[in-house]
Amino acid sequence: MTELSITRLSSTQEDFDLQLEKLLAWESVSDVKVNQIVDDILSEVKQQGDAAVVTYTNRFDLTSADTMQELELSSEHLAQAFAGLPEVQRSALEKAAQRIRHYHEKQKSDSWQYTEEDGTMLGQKVTPLDRVGLYVPGGKAAYPSSVLMNAIPAKVAGVAEIIMVVPTPRGELNQLVLAAASLAGVDRVFTIGGAQAVAALAYGTETVPKVDKIVGPGNIFVATAKRAVFGAVGIDMIAGPSEILVVCDGQTDPDWVAMDLFSQAEHDEDAQPILVTPDAGFIDQVEESIRKLLPTMERKEIIEVSLRTRAALILVEDMQQALEISNRIAPEHLELSVEDPEVLLPLVRHAGAIFMGRHTAEALGDYCAGPNHVLPTSGTARFSSPLGVYDFQKRSSLIMFSADGASDIGGVASVLARGEGLTAHARSAEYRIKN
Amino acid sequence: MTELSITRLSSTQEDFDLQLEKLLAWESVSDVKVNQIVDDILSEVKQQGDAAVVTYTNRFDLTSADTMQELELSSEHLAQAFAGLPEVQRSALEKAAQRIRHYHEKQKSDSWQYTEEDGTMLGQKVTPLDRVGLYVPGGKAAYPSSVLMNAIPAKVAGVAEIIMVVPTPRGELNQLVLAAASLAGVDRVFTIGGAQAVAALAYGTETVPKVDKIVGPGNIFVATAKRAVFGAVGIDMIAGPSEILVVCDGQTDPDWVAMDLFSQAEHDEDAQPILVTPDAGFIDQVEESIRKLLPTMERKEIIEVSLRTRAALILVEDMQQALEISNRIAPEHLELSVEDPEVLLPLVRHAGAIFMGRHTAEALGDYCAGPNHVLPTSGTARFSSPLGVYDFQKRSSLIMFSADGASDIGGVASVLARGEGLTAHARSAEYRIKN
Numbered sequence: 001m002t003e004l005s006i007t008r009l010s011s012t013q014e015d016f017d018l019q020l021e022k023l024l025a026w027e028s029v030s031d032v033k034v035n036q037i038v039d040d041i042l043s044e045v046k047q048q049g050d051a052a053v054v055t056y057t058n059r060f061d062l063t064s065a066d067t068m069q070e071l072e073l074s075s076e077h078l079a080q081a082f083a084g085l086p087e088v089q090r091s092a093l094e095k096a097a098q099r100i101r102h103y104h105e106k107q108k109s110d111s112w113q114y115t116e117e118d119g120t121m122l123g124q125k126v127t128p129l130d131r132v133g134l135y136v137p138g139g140k141a142a143y144p145s146s147v148l149m150n151a152i153p154a155k156v157a158g159v160a161e162i163i164m165v166v167p168t169p170r171g172e173l174n175q176l177v178l179a180a181a182s183l184a185g186v187d188r189v190f191t192i193g194g195a196q197a198v199a200a201l202a203y204g205t206e207t208v209p210k211v212d213k214i215v216g217p218g219n220i221f222v223a224t225a226k227r228a229v230f231g232a233v234g235i236d237m238i239a240g241p242s243e244i245l246v247v248c249d250g251q252t253d254p255d256w257v258a259m260d261l262f263s264q265a266e267h268d269e270d271a272q273p274i275l276v277t278p279d280a281g282f283i284d285q286v287e288e289s290i291r292k293l294l295p296t297m298e299r300k301e302i303i304e305v306s307l308r309t310r311a312a313l314i315l316v317e318d319m320q321q322a323l324e325i326s327n328r329i330a331p332e333h334l335e336l337s338v339e340d341p342e343v344l345l346p347l348v349r350h351a352g353a354i355f356m357g358r359h360t361a362e363a364l365g366d367y368c369a370g371p372n373h374v375l376p377t378s379g380t381a382r383f384s385s386p387l388g389v390y391d392f393q394k395r396s397s398l399i400m401f402s403a404d405g406a407s408d409i410g411g412v413a414s415v416l417a418r419g420e421g422l423t424a425h426a427r428s429a430e431y432r433i434k435n
Numbered sequence: 436m437t438e439l440s441i442t443r444l445s446s447t448q449e450d451f452d453l454q455l456e457k458l459l460a461w462e463s464v465s466d467v468k469v470n471q472i473v474d475d476i477l478s479e480v481k482q483q484g485d486a487a488v489v490t491y492t493n494r495f496d497l498t499s500a501d502t503m504q505e506l507e508l509s510s511e512h513l514a515q516a517f518a519g520l521p522e523v524q525r526s527a528l529e530k531a532a533q534r535i536r537h538y539h540e541k542q543k544s545d546s547w548q549y550t551e552e553d554g555t556m557l558g559q560k561v562t563p564l565d566r567v568g569l570y571v572p573g574g575k576a577a578y579p580s581s582v583l584m585n586a587i588p589a590k591v592a593g594v595a596e597i598i599m600v601v602p603t604p605r606g607e608l609n610q611l612v613l614a615a616a617s618l619a620g621v622d623r624v625f626t627i628g629g630a631q632a633v634a635a636l637a638y639g640t641e642t643v644p645k646v647d648k649i650v651g652p653g654n655i656f657v658a659t660a661k662r663a664v665f666g667a668v669g670i671d672m673i674a675g676p677s678e679i680l681v682v683c684d685g686q687t688d689p690d691w692v693a694m695d696l697f698s699q700a701e702h703d704e705d706a707q708p709i710l711v712t713p714d715a716g717f718i719d720q721v722e723e724s725i726r727k728l729l730p731t732m733e734r735k736e737i738i739e740v741s742l743r744t745r746a747a748l749i750l751v752e753d754m755q756q757a758l759e760i761s762n763r764i765a766p767e768h769l770e771l772s773v774e775d776p777e778v779l780l781p782l783v784r785h786a787g788a789i790f791m792g793r794h795t796a797e798a799l800g801d802y803c804a805g806p807n808h809v810l811p812t813s814g815t816a817r818f819s820s821p822l823g824v825y826d827f828q829k830r831s832s833l834i835m836f837s838a839d840g841a842s843d844i845g846g847v848a849s850v851l852a853r854g855e856g857l858t859a860h861a862r863s864a865e866y867r868i869k870n
Contacts (some may be wrong), residue, residue: 064624092850099844103557106549112541120537121791122805127784129818143855176854212818231673234818238666256866262859298858341835345498348831350564356556356835359867363860367848370557371832383564383647383669385830395820396783397806400776400791401799409534413802415527419611420578423733424697432692432794 004294006287008308010315012327022314024329026240026270026378031220038195038224041157045199050206053216061138063191068207072179073189081178097148097183103370104156107389119402120409124395132392133201133233134186135216135226136177136207138167138193143365144180146435149373149387150215151184162186163201163211165300167193187326193218198225202233204356215374215387240378241270241310244362245331245351247322249338250279252358258289260335263329263363265306266299272310274329276322283313323347330381333362352381406432439477439729441722441742446760458747459764461675461705466655473630475657482633482821488696491631496573496604498626508624516613524611531803532583532618538805542824554837555844563593566644567827568636568660568668569614569621572752573602573628578803579615584808584822585650586619592827598636598646602628604714609736628653633660637668638828650809650822651728671822675813676705678746679797680766680786684773685714688794693724695770698798700741701734705814707745709764710758718748742780758782765816785808815858841867 009019044052050068057063057071060095065071082090098207113123132154136147153161164181166174168191181189190208192200199220205209213234214226228236244264246257261273275286290307316322323344330350338344341356344377348354352375354364365372374387410433417425444454479515485503492498500506532630550559567589571582586597599616601609602624616624624636625643627635633653639645648669649661661670679699681692696708712723724741730737751757756780761769765785773779776791783789787810790797801808809822836844845868852860 010685020662037849044818076499084515088850089854092847092854094849095844096851102606106547114541124542124806125780125783125789130784145851145855173715181611196624200641231813231815234815256863257864259859259863263857263863266857266859298856303859349565350829351831354560356833359841360847361841361848361863361867362862363852364841364848364867365832366845366860367851367864368844369834369836371559371834375832376829378666380666380669381829381831383829386516386832389832390825394785394811394818395814395823396786396816397788397800397810397821398780398791398799399788399795399804399806401795401804403794405793406799407804409530409799411797412527412530413796413799415523416531416580417798417803419527420580421525421733422698422701424701424738424799428636428691428694428698428796428798429802431688431694432796432799 004304004308006290007183007312008283009312009364011317011321013038018326020328024379034220034224035348038221038228040148041195042225042228044200045196045205046203052367053196053200053205056194057192060194063168063171064126069206071191072207075182075189076321078178078182078186078189081175082182083177084175087289090179093144093148093180093183097098097152097369100148100152100155104153104255104372104389106420107153108156108395109390110395113398116405118408120404120405121398121400123398125398126311126393126395128160128201129158129212129392129394131161131163131211132159133211133214135197135214135222136164136166138162138174139169139172142166142174142177144176145373146179147186148219151181151186153372153387153389155185157389159392161188163209164189164205165192165197165201167191167197192224195221195225198222199228202229215391225280236374236391237376237380237384241272242267243272243274243331243377244333244335245274245276245326245329246335246337247319247326248275248277248282249319250277250282252337254285254289254360255293256280257286257337258293260362261290261296262293262303263361264333266297269305270310271306273306273321274312274314276314276325277314278316278322280315283315287313317345320347326351327348330379332375332381333365335360335362335433352376352386360382366392403434407434439726439739439743441725442747443718443750444747446752447754448679455724455760455763455834459814465599465716469655469659473656473663476630477634477660477663478633480640481623481638482496482632484694486638487637488627488631488643496602498603506626507581508626510617513613513617513621516610520614525614527581527597528583529614530586530697534803534805535542535583535587536591539588539807541572541592541825542588543829544825546598548833551840553799553840553843555840556833558833559827560833561830562597564647564827564829566596566598566646568646568649568655569597569599570632570657571601572653574604574607577601577609577612579611580808582612582615582621582651583619583750586616586621588807588822588824589827590620592824594827596623598625598630598644600627600636602626602632628657630660633657633664637664639659643776648827650826670807671826672705672782672811672815672819676707677702678707678766678767678812679710679770680710680711680761681770681772682754682761683710683712683717684754685717685773686774687711689717689720689724690728691793692772693728694723694724695736695797696746697728697732698796699768700738700746704737704740705745706741708741709747709749711749711760713741713749713753713757715750722748739809754779756784761786765814767810767812768800768815770795770797785852787811787821829849838869
């Protein structure tokens with residue numbers, strides 16, 4: 001590990017802006033071959049339904065199903081998975097689910113309306129989506145916490161039916177994932193994955209019901225398929241690699257900060273852990289902790305690549321400058337590892353989630369703090385939000401004019417419509433003007 | 436016009452579901468040639484900035500600018516456009532802007548937080564986007580109402596800077612559009628359009644500042660470019676042709692209903708006007724009104740194609756069934772042209788905007804009722820919402836654990852993290868557990 005070299009930057013170096021830009025640069029490669037494979041799968045499932053899904057599942061997951069029915073898990077199966085967990089895991093899942101539910105209930109929007117003097121009513125009706133598809137990756141990257149984070153907000157929103165898909169490569173089933181599905185109230189589970197599962201959810205088959213929106217993470221085939229079906233159904237954001245930005249005053253235990261950086265780095269070789277601090281000595285201390293702790297980590301190979309290729313230790317002049325740089329990065333996870341984080345909060349303009357104070361490890365937010373762990377990556381926090389109940393509700397405008405109101409406003413509409421050359425609009429409004 | 440034939444369907448006919456599906460089928464053709472042209476333009480603007488934008492603008496809009504500066508309009512220019520309008524137009528625009536602003540102010544979300552017994556604070560911080568790009572089509576389809584509907588919600592959200600782009604083919608400037616921009620508080624206006632304008636907004640050039648989100652309608656090149664830059668910036672929905680569904684009890688003046696159908700049909704030959712009623716005689720009456728009124732319409736050629744190829748008059752058994760069909764269609768605009776629309780409202784699950792009662796012409800909503808006229812089309816009201824203030828705000832989760840809270844919950848996070856094989860996550864949480 002002695003050769004491990006982590007990028008160091010200083011806000012005072014001449015080419016800082018350029019170096020920061022290079023550090024953050026990330027573009028997911030859109031692969032022509034992947035696009036072609038996905039397009040073929042989508043169109044076959046659209047045409048042939050169940051038969052195509054079964055064929056692709058047997059081919060890619062090395063299963064041997066004859067019918068789509070064999071690829072559905074009963075709710076008893078899920079309940080058994082939950083009941084069969086060791087007590088400590090069951091109660092940890094329950095505690096997490098309860099906190100997630102409680103937090104997300106605060107996000108629920110209600111319909112509203114108001115009535116004007118002439119009796120005209122305006123408002124907005126808020127309704128849940130009818131049916132949502134939840135993609136859960138199979139194999140090693142199967143995360144029960146993702147099931148809770150995606151399914152619970154949908155249930156809180158009032159979504160009537162959640163259809164989960166999870167591939168089972170070589171028949172491998174993750175009991176924790178099934179237990180989480182049971183706990184979160186997932187309605188049906190199919191053991192399918194890849195572009196074929198996305199297609200089944202987007203278009204519907206004889207057995208898999210068509211959904212209104214597909215959420216949840218997946219590999220490049222899943223992401224490409226989601227992008228392709230967007231419009232036919234809604235989708236959540238397509239996530240880039242995970243990132244953490246730790247802003248520290250230099251007074252947190254450097255081992256804690258090193259481990260917080262590791263907790264992003266262990267996700268993925270492309271994950272991006274960054275430390276920003278005004279304390280040059282602290283950068284040395286954290287780097288020392290990194291060297292000391294890295295050999296003890298189970299996923300040290302992944303962490304090491306992430307640190308070597310994507311990490312940075314950034315020296316700034318003061319905390320104000322640290323926050324300016326944070327806003328430029330618009331990180332997925334922002335840790336304010338300082339004594340009084342509330343003083344800094346007003347300076348934060350763009351971040352997916354803000355972890356305030358030395359005790360608030362980002363990892364707590366991944367599992368059980370309550371807020372969602374599905375967060376905008378790659379700077380998209382500039383314009384997007386954590387997954388939430390609002391992603392499973394939609395709004396309809398309400399407009400009810402009284403006869404007087406329509407007569408009164410009809411003239412305005414008529415003038416504007418004629419200004420745009422749309423005379424049917426104008427005449428439709430004019431009909432409602434009283435003589 | 437005697438040969439005009441409008442599709443008639445009845446919910447009792449055997450193949451009704453199939454016929455309804457065929458009627459609604461709409462797929463925007465993704466054109467390989469358009470994709471290639473757009474990709475080239477995007478990459479040239481990304482590389483060469485202003486120079487590429489000027490070159491493309493001169494080529495496509497037949498202008499002769501030497502520099503990007505010549506393609507910016509001053510705010511004095513906009514103010515003069517507003518001041519120069521006839522009084523009746525100026526006051527109509529002002530009235531519309533005021534009603535739109537008032538309605539959208541109700542949509543503004545605020546930050547919230549709560550504190551648990553052990554001092555742990557959870558919440559959500561709501562902030563506006565920094566900078567938004569607004570695309571406005573040029574030439575004939577230049578709609579001042581679109582400027583108000585896109586810019587006002589952004590301003591209500593607190594967006595600091597709105598950059599508008601509007602092409603001026605052969606130098607043609609629409610004074611109403613500029614006046615609306617001035618009234619809505621648009622900050623800067625560039626007279627550029629097409630994929631080159633989308634690229635300039637998405638990537639930024641020496642002169643055009645990079646934005647965080649691009650909204651507003653455009654032709655196939657604009658829509659393709661928006662889809663391509665999605666991820667680098669946010670975008671609004673990519674709209675299909677406009678639609679109206681009139682649900683009528685048979686007691687509204689058939690001329691009114693015919694004109695309401697025309698007001699969608701005149702937008703576009705692909706626009707879709709549909710009437711659903713349990714009154715067979717009323718269908719005949721509306722068709723008679725259509726035949727009578729069509730020859731008097733300025734845009735009768737467009738209306739006629741829309742009626743012939745995309746419209747339908749649907750007979751149902753009762754109002755309950757009418758609403759079931761409406762929910763299957765999930766229309767952009769739903770008119771409940773009945774005596775007591777509030778009785779029907781609970782039955783409406785999916786619609787972009789609901790126009791309640793005989794006096795509430797859809798056209799009122801297009802201009803000045805208050806709610807937004809940018810609405811989900813092609814059945815996407817199943818999972819999406821009208822453009823609103825919420826599209827210009829984003830949220831950051833807030834998590835601040837007390838030392839006790841972090842110690843308490845750390846064990847839960849640790850169990851779940853170890854269940855997922857993520858030991859850096861577990862150890863990061865465990866550091867915060869008190870001995």
